[in-house]
Amino acid sequence: MAYSDKVIEHYNNPRNVGSFAKDEPGVGTGVVGAPECGDVMKLQLKIGDDGVIEDARFKTFGCGSAIASSSYVTELVKGKHIDEAMTIKNTVIVKELNLPPVKIHCSVLAEDAIKAAITDWRKRKGDKVTAEEHPAKSKEA
Amino acid sequence: MLKKPVYMDNHATTRVDSRVLDAMLPYFTEKFGNAASRNHSFGWEAEEAVDRSRNQIAALIGAKSKEIIFTSGATESDNLAIKGVVEFYKDKGNHIISCVTEHKAVLDSCRALERAGKATVTYLPVDKYGMVDPDAVRRAITDKTVLITIMWANNEIGTIHPIAEIGKIAKEKGIIFHCDAVQAIGKVPVDVEKAGVDLASITAHKIYGPKGIGAIYVRSKGPRVRLTPQMDGGGHERGMRSGTLNVPGIVGLGAACEISGKEMPDEAQRLIQLRSQLQAGLFERLDEIYVNGHPTERLPGNLNVSFAYVEGESLLMGIHDIAVSSGSACTSATLEPSYVIRALGIDDELAHSSIRFGLGRFNTLEEVDYVTDRVSREVKRLREMSPLYEMAKEGIDLKSVNWKS
Numbered sequence: 001m002a003y004s005d006k007v008i009e010h011y012n013n014p015r016n017v018g019s020f021a022k023d024e025p026g027v028g029t030g031v032v033g034a035p036e037c038g039d040v041m042k043l044q045l046k047i048g049d050d051g052v053i054e055d056a057r058f059k060t061f062g063c064g065s066a067i068a069s070s071s072y073v074t075e076l077v078k079g080k081h082i083d084e085a086m087t088i089k090n091t092v093i094v095k096e097l098n099l100p101p102v103k104i105h106c107s108v109l110a111e112d113a114i115k116a117a118i119t120d121w122r123k124r125k126g127d128k129v130t131a132e133e134h135p136a137k138s139k140e141a
Numbered sequence: 142m143l144k145k146p147v148y149m150d151n152h153a154t155t156r157v158d159s160r161v162l163d164a165m166l167p168y169f170t171e172k173f174g175n176a177a178s179r180n181h182s183f184g185w186e187a188e189e190a191v192d193r194s195r196n197q198i199a200a201l202i203g204a205k206s207k208e209i210i211f212t213s214g215a216t217e218s219d220n221l222a223i224k225g226v227v228e229f230y231k232d233k234g235n236h237i238i239s240c241v242t243e244h245k246a247v248l249d250s251c252r253a254l255e256r257a258g259k260a261t262v263t264y265l266p267v268d269k270y271g272m273v274d275p276d277a278v279r280r281a282i283t284d285k286t287v288l289i290t291i292m293w294a295n296n297e298i299g300t301i302h303p304i305a306e307i308g309k310i311a312k313e314k315g316i317i318f319h320c321d322a323v324q325a326i327g328k329v330p331v332d333v334e335k336a337g338v339d340l341a342s343i344t345a346h347k348i349y350g351p352k353g354i355g356a357i358y359v360r361s362k363g364p365r366v367r368l369t370p371q372m373d374g375g376g377h378e379r380g381m382r383s384g385t386l387n388v389p390g391i392v393g394l395g396a397a398c399e400i401s402g403k404e405m406p407d408e409a410q411r412l413i414q415l416r417s418q419l420q421a422g423l424f425e426r427l428d429e430i431y432v433n434g435h436p437t438e439r440l441p442g443n444l445n446v447s448f449a450y451v452e453g454e455s456l457l458m459g460i461h462d463i464a465v466s467s468g469s470a471c472t473s474a475t476l477e478p479s480y481v482i483r484a485l486g487i488d489d490e491l492a493h494s495s496i497r498f499g500l501g502r503f504n505t506l507e508e509v510d511y512v513t514d515r516v517s518r519e520v521k522r523l524r525e526m527s528p529l530y531e532m533a534k535e536g537i538d539l540k541s542v543n544w545k546s
Contacts, residue, residue, distance in 0.1 A: 034544035
């Protein structure tokens with residue numbers, strides 16, 4: 001299969017590979033996919049108290065398109081508010097990377113990873129916020 | 142100087158040997174006759190060439206010349222053998238014994254017969270090395286069994302089945318034994334007489350011959366095997382396969398067989414050496430890699446390895462100047478990992494991580510060293526990027542994780 005130049009570029013020079021410590025404050029971790037399906041993405045977002053995504057890291061087990069999708073997503077979400085990040089659709093990734101139909105599931109997985117990471121952050125923050133007496137905010141989250 | 146890309150996918154196809162090409166060329170131009178033309182020298186010349194090729198093929202597999210029927214390749218040979226036997230012997234029975242790791246040409250021929258209500262098929266499992274148990278073949282036989290079809294050597298993992306033992310059982314029970322011998326012929330000794338094989342599929346392009354030409358061995362005595370033709374027409378090839386003979390292709394197949402037969406002992410030894418070097422080099426540089434297939438009963442040029450925590454297609458992408466193939470789902474249209482690797486009972490994750498190296502006549506030690514180095518470096522890079530590798534290194538048992546997929 002021929003890959004698009006952008007997939008190859010991300011594959012050769014993946015952005016933001018790595019991990020934050022899972023218990024680091026402000027970090028939300030999303031792990032999606034399954035090894036037996038040949039795709040596992042781990043996306044971590046460092047999110048400020050204002051809900052803006054400050055930094056991102058990924059690790060991916062999967063084909064070149066899966067690696068490229070997660071690499072692109074780390075760039076895409078940086079600087080965005082989580083509310084906006086939650087609305088990112090997989091089609092944006094498909095378009096940017098020129099993914100063929102057989103690789104669309106890679107983009108879906110990347111979209112799921114964003115949502116999973118933000119959900120994890122909200123869950124962790126929610127607990128903490130409650131403890132810090134900000135019940136309103138935790139409810140909102 | 143190493144020439145790139147490096148071709149190490151010789152189970153898929155092989156480069157035509159220049160000696161084979163030289164033998165073929167005159168049959169496109171000055172010797173272009175139709176082998177079925179009986180009344181002029183052009184025809185006689187072509188027929189002579191076809192006869193010579195039949196002899197060369199027969200000599201390689203211990204058959205008689207008249208037992209070689211030319212086809213377009215192994216897929217056609219497999220179809221003709223399986224459908225031809227089942228249709229011809231329909232009054233005797235309708236049961237086939239095959240194996241889960243067979244080539245698609247065999248499996249889909251069997252399935253087509255099942256769908257048409259013409260046969261029932263037992264697909265035998267394999268052990269963790271990909272080998273079928275001859276006793277399982279024996280146990281699967283019923284009074285309706287008309288055909289056993291088991292390949293000589295597997296195209297993905299290189300495992301060589303105990304063909305002679307299965308042949309003995311087939312003879313004992315009077316059942317026709319077809320063997321897809323595509324990967325074995327010209328690579329390891331194949332003797333249809335000693336192995337008790339009644340039908341054998343052959344193709345030229347796996348043994349440094351051209352694509353689009355193959356043959357089927359059809360036993361003429363003890364028992365005389367009959368087939369219902371799958372191609373109707375002028376009654377060529379003793380009525381078993383109509384169609385004007387592809388004379389240049391046939392000449393190429395014959396030449397390829399003769400060269401492979403002559404050079405087999407040296408070539409096999411050289412390939413085993415190259416493969417050992419490749420295997421040792423990879424194991425030296427990488428942890429958690431696993432060989433798929435049989436440790437000893439294996440084709441000389443085959444090495445199938447799973448690189449844990451690295452997905453096969455992404456690895457292929459990283460080593461784009463090396464031609465190998467992967468059992469990864471992503472390389473197939475079905476999004477399923479290799480059914481052959483899965484049949485070994487290993488985890489799907491390792492099936493997704495498998496790479497097949499197919500060494501052949503034109504590979505060099507220099508290429509093996511290059512591939513070893515290139516693959517090792519890419520596996521390490523991808524593992525640094527792999528969440529599974531990270532989890533495994535943290536001591537997390539990946540099987541205990543509740544994956545949301």
